[in-house]
Every structure is written in C-alpha cells, then in structure tokens.
Amino acid sequence: MTTSLPADTSSLQLPDEPDHARMYREAGARLRSAMADNGIDALVLLNNANVVYSTGAAWPLLDAGLSHVERPVAIVLATDEHPHLFMPFREGASMESQVPADHLHPPLYLEFDEGIKKFARVLADLTPPGANTAVDELTGAMARAGARLFPGGPPSDAAPVIGAAKLVKTIDQIACIRRACRITEEAAAEVQKALAPGVRQVDLSAAFVRRAFELGATTNMLESIWQVMPDSKAEGMWTTHGDLALPLLTTERDLAKSDVLWTDVSITYAGYCSDWGRTWVVGQEPTPRQQDQFHQWRHILDAVLGVTKAGATSGDLARAAIAANGGAKPWLPHFYLGHGIGTTAAEMPMIGTDLGQEFDDGFVFLAGMALVLEPVIWEDHTGGYRSEEIVVITEDGWTPLTDYPYSPYGD
Amino acid sequence: MEAHDLDVLVLGRQANVRYFSGAPQLWVAGTRPFGPICTVVRAAREIYLNSTWDEGMPDDIPHDHLYGLAWNPMTLISVLQNIDGAATARRVGTDALSPTFATLLPMAFPKAELVDGELAMRAARRIKTPEEVTAIRAALKVAEHGIAAAVGELAPGISEQSLAGAVLEAMAAGGVTTPATQDAAWITSREHPWRRARGDARVQAGDLVALKAGVLADGYVGEVGATFAVGDADDAIRSLYERSNELWDKLIAACRPGAVASDLFAAYEAADEPLPSMPVAHGLGLGFDPPVVTPSLPDTAAEERFDPGMVLAVTGYVWEQGTGAVFSREAVLITADGPELLTPRSVTVGIS
Numbered sequence: 001m002t003t004s005l006p007a008d009t010s011s012l013q014l015p016d017e018p019d020h021a022r023m024y025r026e027a028g029a030r031l032r033s034a035m036a037d038n039g040i041d042a043l044v045l046l047n048n049a050n051v052v053y054s055t056g057a058a059w060p061l062l063d064a065g066l067s068h069v070e071r072p073v074a075i076v077l078a079t080d081e082h083p084h085l086f087m088p089f090r091e092g093a094s095m096e097s098q099v100p101a102d103h104l105h106p107p108l109y110l111e112f113d114e115g116i117k118k119f120a121r122v123l124a125d126l127t128p129p130g131a132n133t134a135v136d137e138l139t140g141a142m143a144r145a146g147a148r149l150f151p152g153g154p155p156s157d158a159a160p161v162i163g164a165a166k167l168v169k170t171i172d173q174i175a176c177i178r179r180a181c182r183i184t185e186e187a188a189a190e191v192q193k194a195l196a197p198g199v200r201q202v203d204l205s206a207a208f209v210r211r212a213f214e215l216g217a218t219t220n221m222l223e224s225i226w227q228v229m230p231d232s233k234a235e236g237m238w239t240t241h242g243d244l245a246l247p248l249l250t251t252e253r254d255l256a257k258s259d260v261l262w263t264d265v266s267i268t269y270a271g272y273c274s275d276w277g278r279t280w281v282v283g284q285e286p287t288p289r290q291q292d293q294f295h296q297w298r299h300i301l302d303a304v305l306g307v308t309k310a311g312a313t314s315g316d317l318a319r320a321a322i323a324a325n326g327g328a329k330p331w332l333p334h335f336y337l338g339h340g341i342g343t344t345a346a347e348m349p350m351i352g353t354d355l356g357q358e359f360d361d362g363f364v365f366l367a368g369m370a371l372v373l374e375p376v377i378w379e380d381h382t383g384g385y386r387s388e389e390i391v392v393i394t395e396d397g398w399t400p401l402t403d404y405p406y407s408p409y410g411d
Numbered sequence: 412m413e414a415h416d417l418d419v420l421v422l423g424r425q426a427n428v429r430y431f432s433g434a435p436q437l438w439v440a441g442t443r444p445f446g447p448i449c450t451v452v453r454a455a456r457e458i459y460l461n462s463t464w465d466e467g468m469p470d471d472i473p474h475d476h477l478y479g480l481a482w483n484p485m486t487l488i489s490v491l492q493n494i495d496g497a498a499t500a501r502r503v504g505t506d507a508l509s510p511t512f513a514t515l516l517p518m519a520f521p522k523a524e525l526v527d528g529e530l531a532m533r534a535a536r537r538i539k540t541p542e543e544v545t546a547i548r549a550a551l552k553v554a555e556h557g558i559a560a561a562v563g564e565l566a567p568g569i570s571e572q573s574l575a576g577a578v579l580e581a582m583a584a585g586g587v588t589t590p591a592t593q594d595a596a597w598i599t600s601r602e603h604p605w606r607r608a609r610g611d612a613r614v615q616a617g618d619l620v621a622l623k624a625g626v627l628a629d630g631y632v633g634e635v636g637a638t639f640a641v642g643d644a645d646d647a648i649r650s651l652y653e654r655s656n657e658l659w660d661k662l663i664a665a666c667r668p669g670a671v672a673s674d675l676f677a678a679y680e681a682a683d684e685p686l687p688s689m690p691v692a693h694g695l696g697l698g699f700d701p702p703v704v705t706p707s708l709p710d711t712a713a714e715e716r717f718d719p720g721m722v723l724a725v726t727g728y729v730w731e732q733g734t735g736a737v738f739s740r741e742a743v744l745i746t747a748d749g750p751e752l753l754t755p756r757s758v759t760v761g762i763s
C-alpha cells in the first residue's frame with residue numbers, strides 16, 4: 001500500500017506458507033486459555049466459523065439455508081489439547097484436519113430429537129458431572145432437551161469466550177488471511193481488466209469465482225458485490241436512515257460507461273477470510289471531482305493509520321477519521337469505520353457502531369490484531385469513494401496485508 | 412403458527428426469513444449466529460424485518476416495519492419491544508437461540524414462554540406449492556447448466572479446483588451468483604469408499620470424476636450431481652455404472668406417496684449396496700427442508716412419510732475398490748401418482 005505514512009514492517013515475521021500444525025496448536029492454546037479465564041470446562045461449538053477456529057478444519061461452506069443441518073460440531077474441553085470434531089461427510093469430504101483420529105467422529109444431527117439423544121450420551125461421556133458448559137447456539141431440539149443435556153445448569157454463551165481467543169491472530173492465521181487476500185487480488189485484477197460498458201454484473205461475479213477457485217479458494221464467502229452507485233443520495237434506494245444503501249445485490253444489469261462501482265468480495269483460504277473492496281469507474285477515467293473524492297478518502301485513511309498502533313483504542317481511530325472528514329463520520333450508519341477479520345469476514349472489533357462510544361473507547365488494540373478499514377466518502381454526482389484496506393496492528397504501528405492499486409483513481 | 416399455538420415467531424435463519432418475507436437478502440456462506448432478523452405477529456398478521464433498505468420488498472411489509480442492521484443486541488431488543496403485541500404475547504417461538512438472546516428476549520416479550528418455533532417452520536416448509544415446485548425446477552436448470560460447463564472442460568490435466576470454478580462460473584454467468592454448495596468437483600477414490608484425493612489433484616484418464624452443482628435461485632435450492640468417466644470406460648467402470656443404474660431404479664421406486672423414508676435405505680439393501688456416508692435424501696426447498704434421510708437417524712427416517720408435494724434430492728452412491736465411485740444426485744417430486752424426476756437421469760450419460 002503506497003500511503004504517505006510509513007508502515008511498520010520490522011516487527012512482523014510472516015511465514016510465506018502458513019504452518020497449519022502450529023496454527024492448530026496455538027489457536028487451541030488460546031482458546032483453552034480463554035476458557036480458563038471464563039471458568040468454562042467445555043465448549044460446544046455449532047457455528048461454522050467457530051468450528052474452523054477451534055479445529056483447524058476447513059471445508060467449502062454451504063448456503064445458510066443448508067448449513068444448519070449438515071454441520072460440523074466441535075466440543076472443546078479445558079483439559080484436552082485436542083478438540084472433538086463431529087464431521088458430516090456430505091459427498092465424501094476431502095477435509096484435512098490436524099485433529100487426531102480418536103477425536104474425529106461421525107456427524108451429530110442437533111436439529112432432531114434422535115440426534116439429541118446421541119448428543120446427550122456423547123456430552124455425558126466427555127464432560128465431568130456438573131461441568132460448566134458454554135454453547136454458541138441452541139437448536140430447538142437442544143433447548144427442548146434442556147437439563148437432560150446440561151445437568152450442570154443452563155449453558156452460558158460461548159461467543160465471548162471464543163471471541164476473546166480470536167482477537168489476536170497467530171502469525172499463521174495472518175499468513176492464511178494474507179494468502180486469501182492474494183488469491184482475491186489476483187482474481188480481482190483479472191475482473192478489473194474485463195470491466196467495460198455492456199458487461200453484466202453477473203459476468204464479473206462469474207469471472208471472479210472461476211479465477212479465485214483456480215487459485216485455491218476454499219469458499220466464496222459473500223455474493224460478490226459490484227454496486228452501481230446512484231447519482232445522488234436522493235435518487236438512491238430508500239433506507240431506514242436516509243443514507244446510502246450498501247451492499248445492493250448483483251443482477252444481470254449491463255454496466256454503462258461512467259458507472260461508478262463500489263465492489264466487495266470475500267473468499268476463504270484454509271478457513272480464513274479475505275475482504276476486498278475498491279471503487280471503479282466503467283469505461284472512462286475519473287473526473288477531477290471524482291479524483292477529489294479519492295484524495296479525501298486517502299486523507300482520512302492516512303489520518304486513521306496515523307494513530308493506529310498497539311495501545312490505541314477504537315475510539316482513537318474513529319475520532320481521527322471524523323476529524324479528517326471535517327467533523328462528520330466517514331462511514332455508513334449501518335456499518336463501521338473498520339472491523340476485525342479472521343474465520344469470518346467481519347468480526348470484532350467493530351469501530352463506530354451502535355455498540356457505542358464507551359465500547360469504542362474501551363477497546364484497546366493489541367499487536368497481532370487484523371483490521372479492515374473501510375471509510376466511505378460521498379458527494380452527489382461523483383459516485384463517492386470507498387475502498388478497504390487490511391492491516392495488522394504492531395507494537396509501533398501497523399503493517400499492510402494488501403497492495404492492490406487504487407486504479408483508476410491512483411496507484 | 413396457529414397449529415403450534417405461537418403468538419409470535421422470531422426468526423434468524425435465512426430460509427425461514429425468506430419463507431415469510433419473500434425479500435432477497437445478502438448472501439453469505441455458512442451458518443450465522445442467531446439474531447432476530449424477522450418477527451411475525453400472528454394476531455395482527457404483521458411482519459417486521461431486519462433490512463436497512465427496501466430493495467425487492469413485498470408491499471405487505473411497509474417501511475415502518477423495517478429496522479436497520481445493528482451490532483448491539485440491545486438495539487434489536489428495543490425494536491422488538493416496540494412491536495404491537497410483543498408486550499402481551501404468551502408463546503414466542505424462535506427457530507434457534509443463543510444463550511445471550513435466551514436472556515434478552517424476555518425483555519421484549521415479558522409475558523411469554525420461549526418455545527421451539529423451528530418445528531412449525533419445518534411443518535410449513537415440508538410440502539411445496541406448485542409455485543414452489545416451479546421455482547425449484549428453475550434452480551435445477553441453473554445447476555444442470557453448471558455441471559454441463561464443467562463436463563465441457565473435463566479432460567486429463569484439469570484440476571479439481573478448475574472444475575469447481577467452472578461449475579460456479581457457469582451458474583453465475585447463467586444469472587445466479589448465489590451457490591448453495593461449493594464442493595463442486597472431485598476425483599473419486601479408488602482406495603477408499605468415501606475419502607478422496609487432495610483438493611489440488613489433477614484429472615487423469617481412467618478417473619471417475621464427480622461433479623455437483625447446488626444453487627440458490629430466487630430463494631429456492633436446486634442440487635444436481637453426476638459422475639463422469641474420463642477417457643475410455645473399461646469393463647469395471649461400465650459395470651459400476653450398471654450397479655448405479657440398478658440402484659437408481661430401486662431408489663426412485665421408493666419415492667412414492669405413503670412410503671416411509673427408510674424405504675430408501677431398503678433400496679440400497681435390495682441393490683446389495685452399502686449405505687453411503689452422506690444422507691441418502693433430503694428435502695429441497697428454501698434450504699435443507701424435511702425430511703433428512705440419513706443412516707445416522709434411523710428412527711427419524713422410519714417415522715417420516717413421503718407425501719405428495721415433497722421434493723427430494725436423492726443420492727445414489729456405489730463404489731468399487733480399484734475403480735472409484737459413481738455418485739449422483741437427482742431431484743424427485745412426490746406426486747399422488749408416484750415419483751416424478753425433475754432432473755434428467757444424468758447417471759445414464761455418465762460414460763462419454
């Protein structure tokens with residue numbers, strides 16, 4: 001990233017190839033440490049992203065409507081260095097995992113009473129009586145079983161426990177995110193070459209997913225967004241807050257000369273996400289007014305990066321962005337100035353949301369956190385400007401994970 | 412809702428939200444944490460939806476029933492508190508729950524007992540209307556197009572990843588950018604009944620390559636799968652396809668109204684084929700609809716009856732040591748007159 005501020009590249013020694021065994025060991029240790037901090041004996045994880053984090057398993061994710069039935073489940077015990085993984089084999093899976101064979105089990109079907117009967121036996125075998133258990137989701141069948149499943153009392157929420165473990169990334173997790181970003185950028189570069197009047201939005205999605213998979217993507221995480229921006233806010237889609245709608249869904253519409261696109265795509269590599277967004281203009285160079293939008297965006301990004309380092313708070317970053325934008329928030333009311341990234345494309349911390357000022361001022365960045373910054377600039381009749389930058393927090397500042405150019409606006 | 416005595420349904424699962432709202436939503440792969448995305452009040456017949464804009468919104472959901480994206484659960488709870496009927500609701504169903512929302516929802520529904528609402532959704536989604544079957548047929552066409560594109564590129568040297576990319580590329584270019592499944596191509600193993608080679612493997616002559624396409628089109632899932640022999644099929648491969656065809660005759664015959672789902676297991680047994688590691692069938696619809704017919708849930712399958720209007724994705728799987736597997740997945744509509752195949756018998760075109 002060619003920003004005017006120097007990045008701190010000295011303190012982060014990223015391996016070119018992620019060491020999956022080390023990542024599995026270190027993530028497991030962090031998770032058990034967060035369990036100890038919270039007094040949790042057993043974690044029951046149903047959420048795909050949490051299973052990826054705790055077991056190192058990665059598989060091509062299903063649509064949300066399918067994924068709650070055929071889903072892997074992890075049980076993590078405070079006293080066991082290996083998690084138990086209950087893995088469906090949808091079509092004879094290629095799943096590779098560091099989990100030893102005696103901890104790999106057939107699937108649990110937690111949507112069904114019959115599956116819950118089996119799960120109750122599994123849980124009773126694995127956990128001591130009266131164990132303090134936390135879960136990230138209760139299916140209807142789990143909730144109905146209640147005390148039969150959890151004789152030690154209602155389980156607590158696993159989200160804060162795994163959330164705490166996920167905040168600071170290991171170097172191999174960062175290497176996975178960087179690999180996902182590189183795959184994304186290489187695929188996006190080919191899409192950008194094909195951008196021209198008459199090309200449909202779905203053609204861009206098709207070209208992107210093809211290349212991303214060829215380059216080693218495991219999952220396309222997000223329906224690729226190539227949103228054509230309205231000429232003015234007033235002409236845009238109705239929203240609950242009166243500001244811009246984003247992201248609007250991709251259609252078969254033809255792109256036209258001078259359309260301004262805000263793009264957003266995400267894939268996974270080994271279960272870790274990329275997040276990539278740029279502003280493009282179709283079939284022509286940006287006008288001077290459009291260039292001004294980019295320069296203002298860049299000014300804001302630089303101001304935010306100027307205060308980004310270990311010890312800074314989310315509130316510090318938000319204030320720097322607002323000051324650089326003349327006192328107004330340079331992000332959309334339903335989103336954020338920035339967010340974390342890992343086994344989900346947007347995870348804690350979220351900066352500048354309805355979680356509130358106190359939350360933002362209380363959230364202190366630590367070295368090793370990965371952050372996606374996505375300020376938004378808007379002036380009617382320009383299409384505005386939005387891009388996403390991924391940085392890793394270091395002791396003295398930050399280091400970029402991406403170097404995709406800002407063309408056609410700048411380098 | 413009436414049959415399940417539910418005053419309010421609070422839904423977080425995308426397929427359920429779609430069932431009530433009909434509105435398109437941003438597509439993100441994988442499970443999501445539970446949150447109150449759609450709230451349905453039975454008495455007033457009102458639907459409230461977590462959507463920051465009104466793109467594709469049906470007329471019966473007015474602007475003041477939309478609430479924007481939020482990151483603080485308390486923001487959502489305050490929205491629910493203001494819904495007419497929340498304060499007096501007696502029974503509130505949720506389609507899933509997290510311990511946090513189990514604690515917070517009583518603040519919005521102070522007089523209510525929280526109960527399982529997923530059973531009601533499952534019952535509602537089980538039988539398809541003719542319009543839903545039309546939507547599933549359209550989704551299946553897109554999925555078939557994805558497989559055809561990959562078959563066009565199937566040749567020695569191509570990687571599994573490129574074939575998967577070809578399936579997904581063709582479905583997107585065909586107008587549907589939301590895959591239901593992305594596990595789209597693999598070389599079947601000669602050594603193990605269901606394990607397979609590394610994801611970066613390249614196709615060689617003599618391989619049996621499974622292709623699968625799943626798509627979410629206008630909210631409905633279509634899934635198709637078929638296996639193709641690369642190069643000249645030898646006797647062992649031909650014999651495996653014959654076994655697959657014999658199994659399919661029995662599987663389709665089992666898809667008749669009034670049959671029990673475990674008849675599909677019996678079809679494998681009658682064909683002298685071991686049950687596969689994956690479910691033998693699941694319902695097609697807005698997502699993973701009932702029934703789910705898997706050897707892991709034998710009692711559930713024995714209790715589940717096939718009724719007219721169900722659409723099943725049925726899986727055929729035969730394997731031979733030293734040869735590989737023939738995997739196939741077809742969509743079958745249960746009608747009063749018997750099974751109707753919604754997909755062409757791709758298995759019969761498996762040998763090119």
